[in-house]
Amino acid sequence: MTKTPHAKDARAASETALLDAAERLLVDVGHAGITTRRLAEAAGVNHGLVHYYFGSNENLLVRALERFTDRLIARQRELYASDEPFVEKWRTAMRFLVAEDVTYEKVWLELQALAWNDEGLRERLSGVNAEWRAVLAEAFAEPHRKLGLQIPLDALVSLVITFNLGVIVERLGGIETGHAELLDWIDGWLSS
Amino acid sequence: MTKTPHAKDARAASETALLDAAERLLVDVGHAGITTRRLAEAAGVNHGLVHYYFGSNENLLVRALERFTDRLIARQRELYASDEPFVEKWRTAMRFLVAEDVTYEKVWLELQALAWNDEGLRERLSGVNAEWRAVLAEAFAEPHRKLGLQIPLDALVSLVITFNLGVIVERLGGIETGHAELLDWIDGWLSS
DNA sequence: CGGCGTCTTAGTCATTCGTCTAAGTCATCT
DNA sequence: AGATGACTTAGACGAATGACTAAGACGCCG
Numbered sequence: 458m459t460k461t462p463h464a465k466d467a468r469a470a471s472e473t474a475l476l477d478a479a480e481r482l483l484v485d486v487g488h489a490g491i492t493t494r495r496l497a498e499a500a501g502v503n504h505g506l507v508h509y510y511f512g513s514n515e516n517l518l519v520r521a522l523e524r525f526t527d528r529l530i531a532r533q534r535e536l537y538a539s540d541e542p543f544v545e546k547w548r549t550a551m552r553f554l555v556a557e558d559v560t561y562e563k564v565w566l567e568l569q570a571l572a573w574n575d576e577g578l579r580e581r582l583s584g585v586n587a588e589w590r591a592v593l594a595e596a597f598a599e600p601h602r603k604l605g606l607q608i609p610l611d612a613l614v615s616l617v618i619t620f621n622l623g624v625i626v627e628r629l630g631g632i633e634t635g636h637a638e639l640l641d642w643i644d645g646w647l648s649s
Numbered sequence: 650m651t652k653t654p655h656a657k658d659a660r661a662a663s664e665t666a667l668l669d670a671a672e673r674l675l676v677d678v679g680h681a682g683i684t685t686r687r688l689a690e691a692a693g694v695n696h697g698l699v700h701y702y703f704g705s706n707e708n709l710l711v712r713a714l715e716r717f718t719d720r721l722i723a724r725q726r727e728l729y730a731s732d733e734p735f736v737e738k739w740r741t742a743m744r745f746l747v748a749e750d751v752t753y754e755k756v757w758l759e760l761q762a763l764a765w766n767d768e769g770l771r772e773r774l775s776g777v778n779a780e781w782r783a784v785l786a787e788a789f790a791e792p793h794r795k796l797g798l799q800i801p802l803d804a805l806v807s808l809v810i811t812f813n814l815g816v817i818v819e820r821l822g823g824i825e826t827g828h829a830e831l832l833d834w835i836d837g838w839l840s841s
Numbered sequence: 842c843g844g845c846g847t848c849t850t851a852g853t854c855a856t857t858c859g860t861c862t863a864a865g866t867c868a869t870c871t
Numbered sequence: 872a873g874a875t876g877a878c879t880t881a882g883a884c885g886a887a888t889g890a891c892t893a894a895g896a897c898g899c900c901g
């Protein structure tokens with residue numbers, strides 16, 4: 458029943474290597490360019506393992522999505538769960554948003570683009586979105602009340618999520634015009 | 650030198666059919682699923698024509714992007730160039746944004762996703778973005794002044810563009826939570 | 842220490858891909 | 872009417888793909 462520790466480690470390592478490679482390839486060539494063999498080559502494992510471990514190319518990407526979204530939610534929770542004042546959390550989040558490195562965002566949006574054409578993935582994504590939304594709604598509840606904003610909390614959360622998503626998409630397209638101005642203004646407004 | 654009118658028409662018709670098929674396939678299967686043969690089949694033409702007319706599969710998608718973005722900009726200009734009061738233009742734009750049919754948006758974002766992995770396409774897209782931005786900046790200049798908004802015009806335009814883009818991406822992922830609330834609030838705020 | 846079950850490898854298989862070409866078609870012009 | 876030249880078609884080509892498998896390697900357990 459119990460697997461040998463070494464073999465278990467080796468298998469886990471190979472699986473991780475493949476999932477890591479999937480993320481790397483999503484960044485480098487996009488989901489359209491991911492093939493079994495390229496995946497295996499990037500992970501440094503035999504290409505037959507993709508089928509043996511994951512059943513299929515597509516399944517591997519599903520697993521990659523699961524792993525990635527778990528981390529995504531964890532990161533969000535961690536960010537907004539700290540004891541810092543809200544404005545500091547916001548600033549941290551925005552620093553991530555316009556960081557030079559778009560690796561994380563590229564993986565995330567390539568997976569979304571993949572889901573646009575895959576009903577199963579789409580359902581999974583909407584679950585993640587609901588979680589993300591819940592985290593933000595909780596984080597924004599206090600400042601929303603304190604600042605006496607007229608916009609309903611629901612609408613505010615949607616505004617934040619969508620404009621963040623839009624910024625990411627624009628950045629992936631090589632567009633950054635106006636982003637700094639927008640974030641600066643929000644920051645100034647929050648500070649006052 | 651001059652081509653025969655009939656032949657010219659036939660060729661133009663076939664090219665158009667292929668470009669139309671490309672858009673249809675972008676909606677139905679995404680850019681990753683577009684192949685020479687499928688394209689030709691969907692357009693009802695011989696698959697060799699893709700090479701004969703466009704040189705390559707990729708070139709055809711570039712042409713599809715050009716045609717689509719031309720229409721996109723034209724639509725934007727038309728919308729914001731009318732004599733209606735600003736609030737009516739806004740409402741029309743928002744009605745498009747949350748219309749049931751996401752065909753237009755799907756084509757647009759599939760092309761963007763394609764561009765994420767293609768330097769040439771990315772440059773073309775940033776040009777389109779700049780045009781769009783200019784149209785919006787002009788349209789928002791008056792209401793921005795009249796309403797005495799504190800947010801700089803640049804930042805406002807970015808906010809509008811990015812939140813629109815985010816709404817589109819969420820909708821393509823099957824997510825609509827909060828959109829109606831957000832748009833309703835904006836509408837109410839504009840009306841007051 | 843030898844059998845045993847799991848992991849790993851190399852390789853096969855049919856299919857599909859993009860590209861390209863040779864042969865055929867057809868409207869036009871002399 | 873026949874030649875011309877652009878357009879269209881069917882098909883061939885090698886390369887690459889995802890799926891799958893048989894055989895070997897490896898480490899554990901009795």
